Amino acid sequence: MAMLEVKNLGISFGGLRAVNGFHITIEKNQLYGLIGPNGAGKTTVFNLLTGVYKPDAGSILLDGKDITGEKDIEISKAGIARTFQNIRLFSQMSVLDNVKVGMHNHHEYSVLAGIFHTPKYKKEEALMDEKAMELLKVFDLADMAETNASNLPYGKQRRLEIARALATDPKLLLLDEPAAGMNPKETGELMDMIRFVRDHFDMTILLIEHDMKLVSGICEKLTMLNFGEVLAEGATSEVLNNPQVITAYLGE
Amino acid sequence: MKKMMTKKAKQNAITYGIVIIGFLAMQLLSATGHMSSSLSGLLIPFCYYVILAVSLNLVVGVLGELSLGHAGFMCVGAFSSVFFTKCMENVITNSVIRFIIALIIGAVIAAIFGVLIGIPVLRLKGDYLAIVTLAFGEIIKNLVNVLYIGRDGNGFHFSMKDSLSLGMEPDGQVIVNGPQGITGIPKDATFAIGVILVLITLFIVLRLVDSRDGRAIQSIRDNRIAAESIGINVTKYKLMAFSVSAGLAGIGGALYAHNLSTLSATPKNFGYNMSIMILVYVVLGGIGNIRGSVIAPIVLNLVLDYFLRKMQMLGNNVVLQFLSDNRMLVYAIVLIVIMLFSWSPKMIEWRERVFHKKAKEEA
Numbered sequence: 255m256a257m258l259e260v261k262n263l264g265i266s267f268g269g270l271r272a273v274n275g276f277h278i279t280i281e282k283n284q285l286y287g288l289i290g291p292n293g294a295g296k297t298t299v300f301n302l303l304t305g306v307y308k309p310d311a312g313s314i315l316l317d318g319k320d321i322t323g324e325k326d327i328e329i330s331k332a333g334i335a336r337t338f339q340n341i342r343l344f345s346q347m348s349v350l351d352n353v354k355v356g357m358h359n360h361h362e363y364s365v366l367a368g369i370f371h372t373p374k375y376k377k378e379e380a381l382m383d384e385k386a387m388e389l390l391k392v393f394d395l396a397d398m399a400e401t402n403a404s405n406l407p408y409g410k411q412r413r414l415e416i417a418r419a420l421a422t423d424p425k426l427l428l429l430d431e432p433a434a435g436m437n438p439k440e441t442g443e444l445m446d447m448i449r450f451v452r453d454h455f456d457m458t459i460l461l462i463e464h465d466m467k468l469v470s471g472i473c474e475k476l477t478m479l480n481f482g483e484v485l486a487e488g489a490t491s492e493v494l495n496n497p498q499v500i501t502a503y504l505g506e
Numbered sequence: 507m508k509k510m511m512t513k514k515a516k517q518n519a520i521t522y523g524i525v526i527i528g529f530l531a532m533q534l535l536s537a538t539g540h541m542s543s544s545l546s547g548l549l550i551p552f553c554y555y556v557i558l559a560v561s562l563n564l565v566v567g568v569l570g571e572l573s574l575g576h577a578g579f580m581c582v583g584a585f586s587s588v589f590f591t592k593c594m595e596n597v598i599t600n601s602v603i604r605f606i607i608a609l610i611i612g613a614v615i616a617a618i619f620g621v622l623i624g625i626p627v628l629r630l631k632g633d634y635l636a637i638v639t640l641a642f643g644e645i646i647k648n649l650v651n652v653l654y655i656g657r658d659g660n661g662f663h664f665s666m667k668d669s670l671s672l673g674m675e676p677d678g679q680v681i682v683n684g685p686q687g688i689t690g691i692p693k694d695a696t697f698a699i700g701v702i703l704v705l706i707t708l709f710i711v712l713r714l715v716d717s718r719d720g721r722a723i724q725s726i727r728d729n730r731i732a733a734e735s736i737g738i739n740v741t742k743y744k745l746m747a748f749s750v751s752a753g754l755a756g757i758g759g760a761l762y763a764h765n766l767s768t769l770s771a772t773p774k775n776f777g778y779n780m781s782i783m784i785l786v787y788v789v790l791g792g793i794g795n796i797r798g799s800v801i802a803p804i805v806l807n808l809v810l811d812y813f814l815r816k817m818q819m820l821g822n823n824v825v826l827q828f829l830s831d832n833r834m835l836v837y838a839i840v841l842i843v844i845m846l847f848s849w850s851p852k853m854i855e856w857r858e859r860v861f862h863k864k865a866k867e868e869a
Contacts, residue, residue, distance in 0.1 A: 338731075347721070351724075355738070368716075369709070419736070
């Protein structure tokens with residue numbers, strides 16, 4: 255069974271049909287790319303998948319479970335996590351706390367347990383600390399666990415955002431332009447890291463990216479979006495050599 | 507890991523320590539007879555100002571929303587607890603037990619008001635939320651001003667018109683008498699109880715901030731969209747912060763009311779001025795800085811008190827009159843100075859220079 259199966263997804267803003275008849279099928283453990291010119295509706299698709307917008311047509315199946323039209327909280331619990339095009343960290347909180355907030359729905363104790371530091375509180379907090387530090391070690395952030403997130407350099411903020419998304423224990427990870435604002439060297443490191451995340455966490459990843467080097471380097475399959483509709487889909491090399499894709503997006 | 511936990515615990519212990527040392531210092535002063543009468547009159551106000559500032563900091567600093575209706579919740583706590591005390595004056599004669607129950611009642615009812623007002627109001631953000639909470643604070647104050655409650659052999663009577671329309675038997679007693687409020691309140695509040703309440707407030711707020719729920723509340727402050735994307739229930743946690751803050755303000759109000767013989771809702775004690783004054787304490791102590799909210803009300807009041815007494819000694823009645831009439835002016839100036847201090851580029855530059863120097867020395 256596919257990890258993500260989207261059929262005929264659509265949404266309108268006023269008179270504008272932002273996304274129309276969008277479909278995608280992502281197998282487990284796949285690295286999938288979503289490309290297209292600016293304004294094609296790529297981020298809108300992410301917002302539809304994560305419940306920020308409610309689709310007015312179509313269906314979304316995550317690992318066989320219908321999550322169409324669910325609220326963002328439910329979708330997060332069902333197992334979709336994302337990062338943002340413009341980094342959205344909890345800037346006044348420590349790096350460690352950023353990751354621990356991500357585990358919010360997996361380690362529960364009552365308000366009173368939190369105030370009176372009951373054994374359950376201690377047990378859950380210790381577990382969260384342990385798991386969060388493991389994640390931070392993977393992303394090479396462990397030595398900065400106590401730093402405020404806003405004081406991290408740009409590249410590390412990107413990594414922390416991915417670490418936080420993984421802390422929600424997702425089945426599917428959505429990355430919105432992870433290489434934006436990175437130089438070629440950083441992009442190279444990012445590619446290694448995305449591959450590593452896929453293998454290490456056995457993750458399924460869908461990413462939006464404009465950097466064709468990254469896309470052709472790591473994505474196994476691509477969907478190309480233009481004016482809210484799917485223009486081409488298939489194996490990466492096929493899509494990138496598709497004449498329509500070249501005219502609409504890549505340029506001669 | 508261990509090291510960081512102890513660091514946080516150490517910071518919190520310092521905050522509790524400041525309160526306890528302050529308490530012991532005051533006890534020492536009064537035991538040795540060095541306590542001036544104006545200072546001894548300020549001891550219980552210190553306690554409720556700190557409680558109010560710490561609880562407001564939970565909304566302003568930790569949740570990151572501006573609420574200007576804090577005095578309204580204080581008013582609810584004050585009136586509900588004093589109402590209980592008046593009703594039970596002859597039933598429960600032990601003043602400490604009676605006061606503890608009154609405090610719990612004040613806190614719970616204020617927290618319920620926090621939820622009821624929070625549900626519609628917390629859909630708003632920023633300036634809009636500030637305006638609406640301000641309005642609700644004024645509404646509560648004005649409602650209390652037209653509330654008449656009496657008790658006779660048949661039970662309780664309510665009216666929103668006047669005390670005559672209560673229609674009581676001749677033996678009936680008016681408990682809440684509209685603008686005149688509640689009179690003849692037993693003075694149950696003591697400095698020791700006040701300090702214990704401050705410690706309880708600190709305990710609740712500091713522990714809450716450092717828990718799973720506190721992290722969720724802070725994540726909403728820092729980035730609501732990201733908080734939603736990782737499955738935080740934004741409405742639930744906004745309401746939690748708001749109602750806990752309201753409940754603690756209710757405790758502050760109850761302490762305030764039991765320090766008076768007559769309680770009435772005037773613009774001065776439960777109006778806009780009070781909410782702003784608490785906000786000044788929070789801003790002066792540092793938004794989100796709980797320890798600052800403990801220190802700021804005390805320092806600001808001590809300075810003002812000292813200044814007023816100096817003027818009195820100098821016989822400068824014009825300045826004295828002006829200052830005691832225009833306390834709010836002083837607070838406004840304090841607010842403006844803090845704003846300049848924290849946001850003006852020149853000041854930021856200066857602070858960074860000093861701060862970095864310190865950091866280098868430490869390293």
